[in-house]
Amino acid sequence: MSLNLSTRLPLRALLAQATRAGTRRWRPPIALKSTAPARQFWNKPQSPAPQPVPQQAPQEHLVHDASNAGQLDGMPAKHVAVNIDGDPRVFDTVFLRDSCTCPQCVDPDSKQKRFQTADIPENLEGSCRTVVDKEKGWVVEVVWQNDVPGYGPEHRTRHSIDWLRRALNTELELRGGVRSDERVLWDKDTIVKHNKWVDYKAYMTEDEALFDAISHLNKFGLLFLKNVPKSEESVVDIAGRIGNLKDTFYGRTWDVRSKPKAENIAYTQHYLGLHMDLLYTSNPPHLQLLHSIRAQAPGGESFFSDSFHAAHQLHASSAFHFRTLCTFPVTYEYHHPTQHYHYTRPTIELFPYPKYSEPTNLAIRHVNWSPPFQGPFEARIGGENQTALRNYISASHAFDKLLGSEENLYEYRMNEGECVIFDNRRVLHARRAFDATKGERWLKGAYVDDDVFFSKLRVLEEKFNGSWISDGVVRHAIK
Numbered sequence: 001m002s003l004n005l006s007t008r009l010p011l012r013a014l015l016a017q018a019t020r021a022g023t024r025r026w027r028p029p030i031a032l033k034s035t036a037p038a039r040q041f042w043n044k045p046q047s048p049a050p051q052p053v054p055q056q057a058p059q060e061h062l063v064h065d066a067s068n069a070g071q072l073d074g075m076p077a078k079h080v081a082v083n084i085d086g087d088p089r090v091f092d093t094v095f096l097r098d099s100c101t102c103p104q105c106v107d108p109d110s111k112q113k114r115f116q117t118a119d120i121p122e123n124l125e126g127s128c129r130t131v132v133d134k135e136k137g138w139v140v141e142v143v144w145q146n147d148v149p150g151y152g153p154e155h156r157t158r159h160s161i162d163w164l165r166r167a168l169n170t171e172l173e174l175r176g177g178v179r180s181d182e183r184v185l186w187d188k189d190t191i192v193k194h195n196k197w198v199d200y201k202a203y204m205t206e207d208e209a210l211f212d213a214i215s216h217l218n219k220f221g222l223l224f225l226k227n228v229p230k231s232e233e234s235v236v237d238i239a240g241r242i243g244n245l246k247d248t249f250y251g252r253t254w255d256v257r258s259k260p261k262a263e264n265i266a267y268t269q270h271y272l273g274l275h276m277d278l279l280y281t282s283n284p285p286h287l288q289l290l291h292s293i294r295a296q297a298p299g300g301e302s303f304f305s306d307s308f309h310a311a312h313q314l315h316a317s318s319a320f321h322f323r324t325l326c327t328f329p330v331t332y333e334y335h336h337p338t339q340h341y342h343y344t345r346p347t348i349e350l351f352p353y354p355k356y357s358e359p360t361n362l363a364i365r366h367v368n369w370s371p372p373f374q375g376p377f378e379a380r381i382g383g384e385n386q387t388a389l390r391n392y393i394s395a396s397h398a399f400d401k402l403l404g405s406e407e408n409l410y411e412y413r414m415n416e417g418e419c420v421i422f423d424n425r426r427v428l429h430a431r432r433a434f435d436a437t438k439g440e441r442w443l444k445g446a447y448v449d450d451d452v453f454f455s456k457l458r459v460l461e462e463k464f465n466g467s468w469i470s471d472g473v474v475r476h477a478i479k
Contacts, residue, residue: 068478180473191306230417
C-alpha cells in the first residue's frame with residue numbers, strides 16, 4: 001500500500017544514481033535537522049569502497065531483500081531513511097530508540113517500558129541494516145552508538161516496515177485533524193429502524209455478540225438488552241462484561257424508584273426532562289445502565305434524544321448559536337449537606353481540530369445538557385454592554401427546541417427484564433411522570449467510565465477487525 005502523504009519528501013529530490021560501478025547512495029536535503037547525514041537501506045552489491053555520487057538521474061527503486069541483508073548502512077547518524085513503498089522516509093533515531101520493544105526495553109509480561117524517554121542521550125546515533133525476523137519478516141534493525149546508559153553494545157532495535165508505515169500514517173492524520181468517526185446521528189425514524197435488541201445470555205457468554213453490541217452502542221449511543229434476570233446483581237454483570245463499574249456517592253449501583261424526601265428528582269414520580277447525569281463532576285460517566293426490575297406503575301415512559309444530531313441541526317440553522325454553545329460557560333452543581341460537587345463547562349465540546357466552516361466535520365466530543373442540575377451562572381453574567389448571557393439564552397432556546405422536537409425523540413416504556421445502556425455524554429434521557437400509588441416502578445442503575453468502555457472496544461476491534469481506533473485515527477494491528 002503506497003502512502004499518500006502531503007508532506008512526504010519527493011523521491012526525485014532525494015535520490016541520485018551513479019552511472020559507473022560502485023554503491024548507490026543518496027544524501028538527505030539540507031532541511032534535515034541533523035549533525036550527521038541520514039542513512040538508508042539499498043541494494044548493496046559487493047564492491048570496492050564507496051565512490052562520490054554524481055548528480056544524475058534518480059534511482060528507480062529502493063528495496064529490502066536478501067541482497068542487502070545484514071549490511072550496515074554507513075556511519076552512525078541522528079536520522080535514518082527507510083524505504084517504504086518505494087520512497088525514502090526519514091526517521092529521527094530518538095523515535096526509533098524510544099519505540100524499541102525488545103525484552104530489554106519492554107517487560108514481556110507487564111508490557112511496560114524499562115527505561116525513560118528522558119534517559120535517551122541527546123547525542124544518540126544509529127546505523128541500520130535489514131534482517132529477517134522469525135516473527136515479523138523483513139525488519140529494520142538499528143545498531144546504536146551512545147545508547148541509553150546501562151545498555152551494552154549488543155543491544156539492537158527492530159521495527160517492521162508495516163509498523164513504521166503505520167507510525168507515519170498516524171502522525172500525519174493526527175496533524176491533519178481528519179477524524180475517522182463511525183458515529184451515526186439519528187432522529188426518531190432512524191433509531192426505530194436501526195435500534196438493536198441483544199439477548200442477555202448471548203451478551204454475557206459470546207465475545208462476538210458483545211463486540212456487536214458495544215460497536216452498535218459506540219455508533220448510536222443507545223442499546224437494549226432483553227431476557228435479563230430479575231436480580232439486583234444483573235446490572236453489575238452486564239456492566240462487568242465491559243469493565244469496572246464507576247463508583248460514585250450514589251454507590252456502585254443505585255435504585256431509581258419513588259421515595260419521600262428524595263435527594264434526587266429522579267427518585268420521585270414526577271416528570272423528569274431531558275438531561276445527562278453527573279455533569280457537576282470532572283469526569284462524568286460515559287455509560288449509564290438502567291435495568292427494569294419492576295414496571296407495574298402506569299406511566300413512566302422513557303425517552304431519548306441524540307444531542308449530537310441536534311447540535312448538527314443547530315449548526316446548519318445558526319452557526320452563531322452553535323459557537324455560542326461552544327464557548328459560554330454553564331455551571332453544574334450538586335450541593336447537599338454531605339456532598340458538594342461543582343463544575344463549569346460549555347454546552348458543546350469539540351475535539352482539538354474543529355473545522356467550523358465544514359458542517360460535515362464538526363468533531364463534536366461531548367454535549368453537556370442537564371437543566372435540573374444547573375447552578376447559578378458565574379461568568380459573563382451581564383451588564384448593559386455585555387450580551388453573552390442573552391446570546392446564550394437565545395442559543396439554548398433553539399437547542400432545546402431541537403432536542404425535544406417530536407421527530408427527534410425516541411420513546412419507549414421499559415418492561416421488566418429489559419436493560420437500556422446509553423452514552424451519557426451524547427444521548428439525553430428523560431421520563432414521564434408515573435403513578436406510584438398503583439404499582440411499583442424500580443430500575444437498578446450503574447455507570448461505566450469512558451476509559452473502561454473504549455479499552456474493551458479496542459480489544460474487541462483488534463480481535464475481530466484487526467484494527468482499532470484512538471483519537472479518531474485507525475491503527476491496524478501489526479507485529
